[in-house]
Amino acid sequence: MMLPFFRGSLIFLPPNSVTDALAKVVSANNHAFHQYTRGFGHPRLVRALADTYGKVMDRSINPNTEILVSVGAYGALFYAVQGLINPGDEAILIEPYFDCYEPMLKVAGGVPVYIPLKPEVTGKKTRSSADWKLDPDELASKFNEKTKVIFLNNPNNPLGKVYSRSELEMIAELCKKHDVVVFADEVYEWLVYEPSKHIKIATLPGMWERTITIGSGGKMFSATGWKIGWAIGPPYLISCLQTMHQNSNYTISTPLQEAMAMGMEHELPLIGKKECYYSVLPAQIRPKRDRIIKLLSEVGMIATVPDGTYFVVADFSNLDVKLDETSSEPKDYQFTKWLISHKKLAAIPVGAFYSPGNKHLAENLVRFTYIKEDSTLDKLETIIKNW
Numbered sequence: 415m416m417l418p419f420f421r422g423s424l425i426f427l428p429p430n431s432v433t434d435a436l437a438k439v440v441s442a443n444n445h446a447f448h449q450y451t452r453g454f455g456h457p458r459l460v461r462a463l464a465d466t467y468g469k470v471m472d473r474s475i476n477p478n479t480e481i482l483v484s485v486g487a488y489g490a491l492f493y494a495v496q497g498l499i500n501p502g503d504e505a506i507l508i509e510p511y512f513d514c515y516e517p518m519l520k521v522a523g524g525v526p527v528y529i530p531l532k533p534e535v536t537g538k539k540t541r542s543s544a545d546w547k548l549d550p551d552e553l554a555s556k557f558n559e560k561t562k563v564i565f566l567n568n569p570n571n572p573l574g575k576v577y578s579r580s581e582l583e584m585i586a587e588l589c590k591k592h593d594v595v596v597f598a599d600e601v602y603e604w605l606v607y608e609p610s611k612h613i614k615i616a617t618l619p620g621m622w623e624r625t626i627t628i629g630s631g632g633k634m635f636s637a638t639g640w641k642i643g644w645a646i647g648p649p650y651l652i653s654c655l656q657t658m659h660q661n662s663n664y665t666i667s668t669p670l671q672e673a674m675a676m677g678m679e680h681e682l683p684l685i686g687k688k689e690c691y692y693s694v695l696p697a698q699i700r701p702k703r704d705r706i707i708k709l710l711s712e713v714g715m716i717a718t719v720p721d722g723t724y725f726v727v728a729d730f731s732n733l734d735v736k737l738d739e740t741s742s743e744p745k746d747y748q749f750t751k752w753l754i755s756h757k758k759l760a761a762i763p764v765g766a767f768y769s770p771g772n773k774h775l776a777e778n779l780v781r782f783t784y785i786k787e788d789s790t791l792d793k794l795e796t797i798i799k800n801w
Contacts (some may be wrong), residue, residue, distance in 0.1 A: 426699075428637040429691045434676035439676075447669050453484030454656050457670035462678040462777065467627075467646055471617050479649040480657050483671065485663050487601045487630040487643035490655065491660045492518055493662075494597050494626050494645060497654030499524040501665045503562035508548065510572055510767030512599065514673050515565050527556050528769045531575065533718070539711050543575040543720045544610075545603060548586055557592040561674045564594055566615060569602040572727055572767055572781040574720020576610045596621065596653065601630035601643070602723045604692040607700050610721040614648070626651055636695065640670050699724055699784070705791055707783040709798045718775070724785035727764055733780035745777045753780075757797050 417684045427433075435575035441445050451457070459476035475481065484490040491514065501523030507515055509530040515537065516526055531546040567587065568577045577585075589596055598615050606612045616625035626647040645655050684690035688697075706726055707717045716729040728750055737748045746763035752758045764779035784791070 417492040419718035426636040426695075428635045429677065431680040431691075432635050432637065432673060433460055435676035436669060439672045444647070444735065447672060449668065450665050451668040453665045454478070455481055455662055456648060456666070457673065458673040459483055459671040459678075461643075462647070462675040462682070463644055465682055466678050466685070467629075469541040469682070471614060471622075471664075473617075473622070475646065476649070480646060480652055482645045482652055482657075482659060483666055484643045484659060485666060486632060486641040487599065487628050488514060488639075488646040489641075489659070489663065490626075490628045491515070491597065491599065492776060493655035493658040495522050495524070495630070497658045498595060498651070499562060500672045502560065504558070504560040505562060506553075506556050506564040506594075507769070508565065508567070508570075509769060509772055510570070510764060511565060512567055512571050512665055516769070524562070526769065527561070528772060529553055529556050530571065530768070530772055530775055531570075532775075538716075540707060540717050540719050543570070543573045543722075544578070546575050546718070547580065548584075553584070554588060557588050557594065559592075561592055561594050563597055564589060564599045567598065567599045568581050568615070569600075569606060569612065569720075569722030571602065571723055572725050572762070572764055573718060574723040574725055574727075576606055576612055576721040577615075579613050582613055582615045582618060583681055583700060585620050586615060589624060591621050594624070598625050598627045600627055601633045603629065604634055605696050605699070606695050607703070607720075612722065624646055624651075626655070632774060634692065635677055637674075640674065642666060642670055642674055663766075696722075702784045702786070702791060706782060706794065709795055710782070713798050713801050725781050725783050727779050727781050728761075729778050730780060744773055746780055750780055757801065759794070759797055 444651050460481045464475040464477035482491060495518045501521040504525045504527050505519050506527050506529060509528055519526055529552055531548060533541060534545045541620055559795050569575060596615055604613050614627060616622050626645050628646050631642035632640055645652060681690055708718055708726045710717045714732045718727045735752060737745050744765050746765045748760050750763050753761055761780040761782050764776035764781050765773040768776050
């Protein structure tokens with residue numbers, strides 16, 4: 415049963431509270447809605463962000479000095495890298511990582527230092543994203559006097575891993591010991607499946623002072639085309655991002671920010687309740703996750719059950735698929751092409767989320783997405799049955 419604030423049959427359309435707000439804003443007889451707004455974030459939106467994340471993080475957040483609204487989370491990430499990374503600074507990337515981190519870092523002259531999450535081998539037909547873990551000693555060895563930042567994607571894309579409190583505490587202690595800043599990419603923070611809980615590393619003792627938390631209105635409200643993101647953190651870090659933003663994009667769409675603020679105001683008193691859109695979305699998507707995992711398992715793939723996001727990574731090494739062992743092209747890239755040509759099924763090679771030296775760790779892995787209409791998943795089921 416669809417809840418009343420969803421439009422049509424697509425669960426990933428924005429809620430009515432947001433789309434109706436946009437229609438109201440653009441049709442209003444208000445000259446200000448069609449002009450430039452405050453460069454660092456529309457006043458109503460930064461107040462809504464401060465109220466929302468003040469509630470989530472249990473702290474007072476200054477909307478003017480501790481928040482920057484950006485052109486999507488991409489913009490916030492780019493400003494953070496350009497504003498804080500100097501040539502020669504080292505940055506730790508946890509693999510698999512979102513593919514824009516490395517090029518952004520290199521543009522700034524930073525030096526990537528890689529450490530992979532490694533899955534525990536269980537021999538089961540499926541594994542949990544929680545089974546993918548950092549080696550504490552290996553992680554500690556990556557920190558030194560040149561380390562400036564660590565990128566922390568939580569929940570992780572592509573794995574869907576949601577870091578536990580103990581894992582976050584381990585990372586936090588190393589950051590405090592070595593005076594390292596955290597770029598906390600948390601765009602999927604609201605897409606977490608019970609009983610998993612998302613914990614913001616900025617809420618751990620001593621971490622607000624050294625964390626830039628990056629979020630996405632597009633992910634929050636299933637409106638990625640709006641390209642509204644933000645960064646939240648202490649003023650002395652956010653000011654570096656503001657300088658970059660002021661001299662590049664300068665400001666973001668006024669009506670879109672106004673409408674998104676109205677949507678957040680609508681959800682604010684509902685946070686933590688089942689009827690809140692942030693809670694409804696993962697509850698609505700979860701059956702799709704379970705369905706695709708079942709289908710992939712039936713054909714012989716070993717799926718990693720994600721605790722967050724709308725992606726699933728699957729190991730195809732058990733399949734009887736003939737790939738060119740003499741080719742220099744990685745097996746995961748070959749397999750995705752085979753899937754398209756032989757099964758009319760698209761996936762992403764997980765090697766795209768690894769550094770050149772560690773791509774072999776993903777040679778048997780591909781990523782699927784399941785935030786699709788049921789009719790599309792029906793087609794997948796037909797493909798699997800025929801397979």
